[in-house]
Amino acid sequence: MNQMSILTDVTLCIGCEECVKACKNTNGTGEDQPWRWQRKIDDLSASRWTTIVSRPEKHYVRKQCRHCLEPACASVCPVGAMHKTPEGPVVYNPKICMGCRYCMMACPYGIPRYTWSEAVPYVRKCIMCYDKIKSGELQQPACTAACPQKATIYGNREELLQIAHKRIEEKPDLYIPKVYGEHDVGGTSVLYLSDVSLDFLGLKKEMDDKPLPPRTWAFLKEVPYVFVGVGALMYGTYWVVERRMRLEAERRGEPWPPSHEKGER
C-alpha cells in the first residue's frame, strides 16, 4: 500500500493554529462566522477544514478528516461524489453531489460539514490538498508545510508508521503505546501519536478495528438473490393457489376465472 498520509504528534503541537491559517488561505474557505448549525466557532465547519482542539494540561489536538482506508462516507454516497483516491485522500466531487448528506451521517468521526447558508449547498471537508498536489502546485498539504514544530508531517503511510513506532520505542514513557489510526475502523490515512487519549475524536469512545462498509455490503450483496428469489416465490405461490382454486371451481362446475376478475365494470 503506497498511500500518502499525515502523522500528527500531539506532544509536539503548541496550538499555534498556523495549520488552520494555511488551510484557510490555500483552500479559500473564507472567514469563520458564528452560525446556528455549528457548536463553536473554532470547531470544524464549512470554512474551517482543520482545527485545534484544546485538551486539559496544554494538549492540543489537530482535528481533520481521517481519510479512512475504507471510508464510510465514500461507501454510502449513492452517486460516488465522495471517493477514495489511490493516492490516499478521500475527495469530493461537488458536480454530481445531490446533497443527501448520508456521508455526514455515516462518518464515524463526524467530519463532513455542510454549507447550510447557501441556497445551493455542498459538503465541505479536508481533501489533503489533493488537487493542488496533483497539479504540482504544492509538494505537500498546506497544513503540514505550515507547521513550525514539525508536529504534523506528510509522507508515505508505511514510512510514517515506521517513524511513529520508532518514536514510541524511543520514548515509551511519553507516548501512549499506540498509533491512532493504524487500525481504527480499518485504518486511516491520518495518524496520531499522543500522550493523552484521543478517544474523544470518534463518535464513540470504543470503536473497533473493523471497517464499516462491509456491514452494509453483507446485506446489499444479497440483492440479486432476493430479487430472483422473491420473484420466483411469488410466482410459485400464485401458480399453486391459482391451480388449486381452478381445480376446486372445475369440481364444482363453476366458470374459471370468475367473471369479476376479467376487469369489466
Place this chain on the structure above:
Amino acid sequence: MRLRLVKGILWFFAGLAAVVTVFRFFKGLGAVTALTDTTPWGLWIGFDVLGGVALAAGGFVIAATVYIFHMEKYHAIVRPAVLTAFLGYAAVVGGLMFDIGIPWNIWRPMFFWQHHSALFEVAWCVMLYFTVLQLEFAPVVLERMKHPLLQTIYKIVKFSTLPLVILGIILSTLHQSSLGTLFLIMPYRVHPLWYSPILPILFYISAIGLGLSMVITESMVSTWLYKKHLEKDLLNGLGKTAAWVLGLYAFLKLGDLAVNNKLHYLFDGSWESNLFIFELLISAILPTIMFASPKIRQSTGGLATAAGLAVFGFVLNRIDVSGLSTIQATGSLYFPSWAEFAISIGIVSAAALAFFFFVENFFVYEEPCGEKAEKYDVPVADPVTGVRLSWSPLANARLYSLIFIVAVAFGFAMLPDYAVKGATPEKTPVNKARRVDGLQAKTENAALYSYAVFNPERGNNPENGEKIEMLLIDGDRKNKFVLFNHEGHQAKNGGKESCGICHHMNKPLDKASSCDECHRDMFVATDTFDHEFHRDKLKASGGCVKCHKDPAQSKNRLTTTPCKDCHKKMRAPNSFVKIAEKDQTGIAPGYMTAMHKLCVECHKQKQTEKPELAPHLARCGACHQGFEESMLTSLEPYPQEESGAL
C-alpha cells in the same frame, strides 16, 4: 360538512407549506430548517421519507393478498390501497425534493452507479416502484378515457397486472428492508437498543405490519368521511393478519436484544430505554394483543385504536432510528423548526387532497363519492333571500382558495427574518474582560513572558513567577482566552499619557472606555450610536436639525452629519485605533476584528523590528491560551464540552 371541514384544514396546511416552499428553495436549508452539522438528517428524512415509505407499504401487501394469494374478498380495497401507496410514494419523492440539498440532481443515481451504497439501491427501487405503482393505478384513470389509444394502453396495462404486482412486491421487499440497511453503517451513531444487525429484516416486517394497519386506518377514515358502509369483515381479516406480523416483529426485536446481550440497556433507566419500551409497546405489543382478540377486532373503536397505535408507533420507530437514537452519540439536541413541520404536514395534506380528488372523480371505491354527487340535486332557493343554494362549481373553490391564501399570508407573517432574508450568523454578545490575579514568568527565549492565572492552591512561589494583576479577555466565554498584561503594555507605551494609542477616548470625561462598550458583538459589527441620548442632549441647541441638516431629505445615516464632525477627538495622534470613514458613522466592527487589528498590527510591527527577541510574537498561540482546570480554581470555571468529536 365534515368532509368540507377536513378539506378546509388540509388546504390551510397546504397553504402554509406553499409559502415555506418558496423560502426553502430561494434561501436554502440553513434558513428554513433547524438542521445542524451534527444532525444532518431531521424530520423530513425521519417522517416524510422513512415514515412515508413504510406507511405506503399497504399497496404491495394488499396487492399480494389479492393477486398472489387469491383472497378475492379483499378485492374491494385493492384500489384504495394502491392509490394510498401511489400518493404515499409521491409524497416521499416530494419530501426528498425538499430535503436533499440539490434537488435537481436527484436523477444522478441513474447514471452514476455506486452499488455499495444502500441509498443507491433505495433510490433505484423507489424510482422503479413509483413507476410500477403508476402503472398499477393507471387503469383507474384510463378506464374512463374514451380515446382509442388510451383504451389500448389501458388493455395492455390491465393485461400485465400480474407481472406488475410481482415486480412491485420484489421492489418493495428490497427497498423497505434497505431503508434499514441505511443505518447499518452507523453502529456508533445509533443507540445500541435500535442498532441491530437485522435492522433490514425488522424494517421489512414492520413495514408489512404498518401497511396492514394503515389500510385499516385509511378505510375507517374514508368510511367516516364519505359516510359509507364499513367493511368490517375485511378489516377484521386484516387485523388478524396484522396480529401475526406485529407479534413476529416484537418477538424478533426482543430476541435480537437477547442474542446480542443488549437486554441490560432496556432497564438502565435512561430516557432512551424508556423511549424504546414505549415505542415497542405502542407499535407492536399493544396492537398485537388488541388485534389478536376477536372481541376488540369486532368493535370499531378497538380496531381504530389498535391500527392508530401501530401507525403512530412505527412512524415513531422510524424517527427514533434516524434521529432520537443518535442524540447520545452526537449530544446534539435537534428540534424541527415549525417550517419543517409545515412542509411535512403540508405534503401529507396535499397527498390527502389528491386522494379525495381521485375518490370523488374515479372508481376507487364502487363509485365516485362525496361532494360531487350533490351536483345533481335540484336547486333549492333560500326562503328568505331567494338566493339559490345549489351546488356551484365555484362554491368550494371560493372557500378553499380563501383558506389557502389566508394560510399563505399567515405563514409568511410567521416566518422569522432569517428564513425570509437568508441565514445570518448568530449574535454573540461580548462579555467584559475580568481582572484576575496572574502569574508572569520569563520564558526561556529571553524577552517573552508567559502568563498564567494565579492559583492560590499552588501558593505564591517566586519560582513560578511574579504575581501581577491582569485582564482575562474572553469575550464569548467559549474560545481560548487571552491573558492581557494591561499595566505592562501601559508602562511600555509611556504611562498614562499613552492611553490614546489603544483607546478611542471619544466620550467626554471618559479617558478610556473599555472595548466592549461599543464592540458589543464578538463577530458582527454593532451600532454604537444612541439616538435617544443625542436627541435629549441636543434639544436645547436646535434639536433634530443639528444633525439632520436638510429637513427635506430622508433621515438616515448617509444624509446625517457624521459623528467625527462633532467628536473631533475620536482618536489621539499616533493612535493605532483606526476609524472607518463617513459611511461607517457609528458602526463598530466586531470585538474579535477590532482586537485582532489592534493587537496583531502592533505585534507584527514589533516582530519585524526585533525578530531575534520575539520570533513568535504575531502567532495566535502567543496570546491565546486554552483553559485548564488547574489554573482556574480561583475563578468560576465555564462549563466545558467534553466531546470533541462533533
Place this chain on the structure above:
Amino acid sequence: MEQWLQWARGPAFKFAFLLMVLGLLRQIILAVIGIAQAWNRAGDKTIPKKVVFQTTLQWLFPLKKLNNNRPAYSAMSVIFHIGLIFTPVLLLPHIELWKRGLGIAWPSLPHALADVFTLVTVAAALGLIIGRLGNKESRRISRVQDIALPPLMALPFITGYLAMHPVLNPIGYNVVMFIHVMSANAIFALIPFSKLGHIILLPTTQLVSELGWHFPAASGVDVSRTLKKENVPI
C-alpha cells in the same frame, strides 16, 4: 409600546399586505372563471367590450359623474379619492420604506403639500360621512361597510399627520404610529373582502354587471322545471 409597534410593522404588516395581494389575485381569478361560466351559459354571447371600456373609464375619471343630482357630494368623493391615492404613495417616509424593503423609489411630494393633502382628505372623509348620514335616502341604502370605511380610511391620515407634527400630538409618537400602521394594515387586509376591492377589480365589476344579466340559454326550461310545469306550454 415599542414592541407592539415592531409587531405591527413586521408580522402584522406582512400578513395584511400579502393577504391583499393574494386576495385580489384570487378575486380576479374567481371573477374571470365566473364570467367565463356566465358567458358559456348565456344565450346572448356578445361581450359589450365598448360599454365595459367606457364605463370603466367613466369611473376612473368621473368628470361626467360630477354633474349628477348631488354635485357637492360627488366632488367631495373625487377629492377624497385623489387624496387617498396620492398622499400615501408620494409621501417621502413611505418611499423610504419601499426603498428599504424592495429597493425601488420615485419622486416625493413636498412636505408642506403633503400636509395640505392630508388635511383635505380627512375633511373630505368627514364630509362624505355627513353627506351619507344626512341624506335620508342614502342613509337607507347604506351598508355597515359604507359608513365604517371612510372613518377607517381617514384614521391613518389623522395619525400620520400627528406623527409628523409632534407638537400637536397628545398621546406620544409610538402610540400614534401603532394606530397609524394598524389601521393601514386593516385597510390592506380588507381591500379584497370589501368594496375597497374596486381599487383593482373595477374592470371585472363592469364586465360582471354587463354579462351577469344575460339570461342563460334555455333558462325558461329550468324555470318551468322548478315550477313543476314542464309540460305546460308557455
